[in-house]
Amino acid sequence: MARPLLGAPPIRFGITGVMLNDRLGFLNDWAAWLGARLGRPVVFVQRARYREILDLLLRTQLDLAWICGYPYVQHQDVLKLIAVPSFQGQPLYRAYVIAAAEDSVQSFEELAGRRFAWSDPDSNSGYLYPRSYLASLGYAPDRFFRRTFFTWGHRRSIIAVAEGLAEGAAVDGYVWETLARRDPALTGQTRIILRSPLFGFPPIVAAPNLPETDQTRLREILIGQAGDATGRALLAELNLDGFVTAEPALFADIAVMARQLGLGR
Template sequence: MNRRDVLAAGLLLPAILGADTGQERSTFRIGLTPVFLDDQVEFLKRWRQYLERRLEAPVQFVQRASYREVTELVLHGELDVAWLCGYPYALNADRLRLLAVPLVEGRPLYRSYILVWDEDLTSRSLTDLEGRIFAFSDPLSNSGHLFPQYVLSMLDLRPEEFFRRTFFTWSHRHVVEAVAVGLAQAGAVDGFVWEMLNRLHPEITRRTRVIERSPEFAFPPLVTSIHLAPDRYALLARVFLGMHADAQGRDLLTELGLSGFAKGDRSDYDEILFMAEELQRA
C-alpha cells in the first residue's frame, strides 16, 4: 500500500465506522450530581438545548451518584465542566479551575441546615441530637457531612459515638425524605436544596423542621480541569456568565432557583478547606 492509499484509508475509516470524529471532539460534557435536579428530566432537556445553541456544539449531561465519581471524571479530563460541592473543589483546587459560581438572590452563598422530624419539638441545635439516627448526604458534601462533623469535633465529639447510628443517602433530597418519613430522626442538608424542595415539593419538607443553620459558605461551583483547552474554557465561561442576559436564560435560572452565575475566587473556599484540615488533625 503506497502513501496515497494509506491516506485514503485513514479518511475513509470514520465513514466506514459511522463515526463523526469532529462532532465527538466538540461535544461539551457537563457533570452533575443528584441534588434537586434528580427528577427534572424535562428541565435538563431544555437546559441542554439552550446550552447547545449558545455553545454551537452538542452538550451531554453526565450524572453520577456521588461527588467522588464526578470529581474523578473532571480531574481525569472525562468531563469539560462539573457542578461540584465546594468541599471536593477545595481539596483539589490545585488541579481544578473555577468556571462560575451560582448566585442566589445575587449572592454566591448558601448554608447547611440541620433537620429533625416535624414532631420533634424539643431539639434546638445539632448538640441536642445525641443518641439519634442521623442522615448525611455524601462523604464529600460540605453542608451534608463536613460542617456537622466539624461542629461536633470542636466539642471533642465524634459522630460514630455521639449518634446512635449514621448513614449516607447520597442525595440532599433523600436526606429530607429520610427525615420526613422517620427513617432518620435528623439529618444535614444543603439549605438551598431544602428551600427549593420547600418551594417545589412542600409535601416533603413540611414533615421536617430546620433547627440550625450554619454560617454562610461559598456556593457549590462549576469547575473544570486545569488542563481544559483555553478556548473551550473561555466559551463555557461566556455562556454560563451570560445566562442572565437573555430571556430564556433567565427563565432557566429561575427554575434553578438562581439569579445568575459570577466569577469566583479560590480563596472563597478557604473556610471549607480550613474545616477539612482541622478534622484531619483532630
C-alpha cells in the same frame, strides 16, 4: 448565538445531588440552550455520588462539572474554577441540620444518641460542616449518634427524616429551600434546627485539560445567562439568580474545616 460546528465533540457536563437533577426535561432544555450558544453539543452526565463525578472529572472523562466546594478545595490545584451560582443575591449558601417537624428536639446537640443521615462523604453541607460543628463542641462525630448512614443525595436525606428513617440529617440549604418551593408537603415534615455560617456556593469547575478558550467561552455563556429571556427561565427552574465569577478564596472556610478534621490536603 454561535454557529454549530459540524462534527464537534460534545461538552460533557457532570452533575450530582448538588443540584436538583430529577427533571430530565429541564436538563434537556438547558443542554440545548448551552449548546446553541457554545456551537457544539452539551451532554449532561448524572451520577448519584460526588466521588463518581469527581473521578470522571480528574480523569478528564468530563469537561465540566457542578461539584461541591469540599472536593473543589481538595483538588483546586488542578480543577479550574469557571463560575459560581448566585442564590438569593449572593454566591453563598448554608448547611441546614433538620429534624422531623413533630419532634421536640430544638438543637443539633439534642440529636445525640439518635439516627442521623449524612448526604455524601464528599459534601460540605451534608458531611464536613456538621462534623466540624460537633468537633468544635468537643464531641467525637463518629460516636455522637446511635446510628448513621449515607443517603447519597440531599433530597433523599430530607425524605429520610420526613419518613422517620432518620431523626436528623445535614443537608444543603439551597436544596431544602428549593424543595420548599416545589414540594412544601415534603419539607413541611421537617424543621431546621441549625443553620451554618455562609459558605461559597457549590461551583462549576473544568477538568484539568479543558482548553482555556473553552473555559473562557463557557464562563461567558454562564455569566450571561441571566441576560437572556430563555436563560432566565431556566435559572428560575434552578431557583438561582444567575452565575458569577469568583476566586478560590470564596471556599477558604471549607478548606480550613477540612484541615482541622484531618481531611484536607
